[in-house]
Amino acid sequence: MHGKDSFWTGVPVGYDEPLPRTPDVFPRKEKVRQLDESEYNNLACNYRSAREMSEELEKKFREEEALGRMIPTTLSALQSKHPERTPLVAAMGAIKKPNGDVRPLHDGTHFVQLNNNICFQDQLQYPGPEDAAAMIRLVEDDEESLFAMSADIKAAHRLVKIREEDWPLLGCRAHDDDKTIWINTVGTFGVSSASYWWTRLFAGIGRLVAYILGQENWFQLVYVDDLHLTCLGPRKFLVLWTALALYEILGTPFSYAKFSGGLQVCFVGYLLDYRACRLGITQRRGAWLVSFIDEMFASKGTIYMRRFNEFLGRLGFVSRVLLWLKPFLAPLYSWSAALDRGTVAKCPKLVMLVLRFLQLQLKDCTYMHSCSRPTVLPQEVFRTDAKCAKGKVVLGGHHLQTGYLDKDMLRSTAQIVNLGKFEKSDW
Incomplete structure (x- = not known):
């Protein structure tokens, strides 16, 4: 992006204007999911989970302030600085992480109705298991040695700047009775446009890395904040380290504790087994x-x-x-x-x-x-059909090469699906 609203100066939340189209990258969004209806309240109270962890929540906000991602203010100061905006203070939830930290949950849907008024024009697309299976299949066809690695990008949605005029839309509180309002100045987990802008930002970074590596034998998949790299051939480790170095140079904050690599690697919940050419969970x-x-x-x-x-x-x-x-x-x-x-x-x-x-x-x-390519037979070998009637289910079939009924197959099928015995007159 370039111009008045950009990743350098800050992007819009999309509250009072449709988010821009990127027709060269994404198809037009055709379906819109209806969000929950709730009574409008621009100064919402926190949920019980946030109230029970209010001290941890405020500590987290202080850490975000040190990183330049949040600023404390008051309602009167916010209104005087942005008189054209109605401040929205969202209800907060909180989840305790396994490491003891707290994850703030900003509810941009209920009460403040922020997400309800954000209009998307692009349909975001992410790699799914079909893409991962195709990649595993191509790797098997290549018959080269390989090494795969999955990486996690730390606080991905918090890496996008929001333009200053939209800051009043991203308010929250650590305590319900506290006069201090915390304002998010970056993408916020719980605001629907955060994923849109992160996808736009990291797509550019990923394309730049791919452009620099050129014709090297490697693959990369990106799903929100999960990155998967598969490098093949005698230069595989050189390509892998070069790709990671490029991402670091471009400022990608990796969570190194979540790195995993080898020939059997997890990616967004799926298990990719390159050794056996399989995909699953x-x-x-x-x-x-x-x-x-x-x-x-x-x-x-x-x-x-x-x-x-x-x-x-x-x-x-x-x-x-x-x-x-x-x-x-x-x-x-x-x-x-x-x-x-x-x-x-x-x-x-x-x-x-x-x-x-x-x-x-x-x-x-x-x-x-x-994920191996299916074996394609040169011609039909077998045909089946079924019949259902009151009190009776019949399966039938025959080999095209012989023209005879395969009664053994029918009997074994009956045992598998537990449909009962077959009568000879029904074949």
Whole structure:
């Protein structure tokens, strides 16, 4: 970007004007997700999680102030400096990190209705498991030695400057009764345009690194703040260190404690196994799904819908790798869409039936699938068909090369799907 609003001077939040289009990079956004409705209140109170960790929250704000990302002020001072803006003080939540730090959660949707009034024109696109599988397949075809590395960029969304006239839109408080209002001067986690601007910023950095490395044999995938590098051939380590050095020169703040490398590496929750040419999820993620289903049956199907939606989100994430899951998700999504997220409800029998099936399948599953190119036969070998009638389900098929029915295959299929025995007259 260049001109009045830029990454150097600060970018707009997009509250009272549509965010700009980038037609050469992103397609036009066609669908807009409806956000929760709430009563407007520009001075919202914090949530219980933030109130319980208010001291840690203020300490975090002080650290952000030292980095130039937040400034303390008062409501009167803010109004006098920006009379054309109505200050928005968002409700704050907080999450305790494993290392003891606190992660502030800025609610830009409820009460202040900031996100509700941000208009996107670009549809952001990120690499998914399909792209990772294609990369693994290309690496296998290359038959070169390789080394892969996954890296995490520290506080990615906080690296984009916001223009000063939009600062009053990004206010919050550490204590509800405190007169001090903390203003974010950079992208804020919880404000929907933060991901948009970070994607725009880091896309330029990634393209510059790729341009400098030219025709070297390497791949890179970027998903928000996760970076994955795969370098091949005798120069693989030279290319890897050169790429990391270029990112450092450009000011990328890596979280080195989260680096991982080798021939089996995780990337945004997916497990990339270059040695076996497979893609999937870790056993820990799969075990979480199984334990949730066990919990559902222990409570006889009664569940808080927010928790069920979390389960459904994780299941949808896994189904992008385990494709056989997708046909069974429709009843789960239908039930979730019919109820409010704050509801506690008992799920229908169909949902319990689907969960029982998924429970049995996931307990006997490796959570991985092959990325190798499928074997293409020169001609058809086998054809099947099915018939359903009252009290009867029939499967049939025959080899095209012989013209004979494969009765052994039919009997084994009947045992697998537990449909009962087949009558000879039905073949």
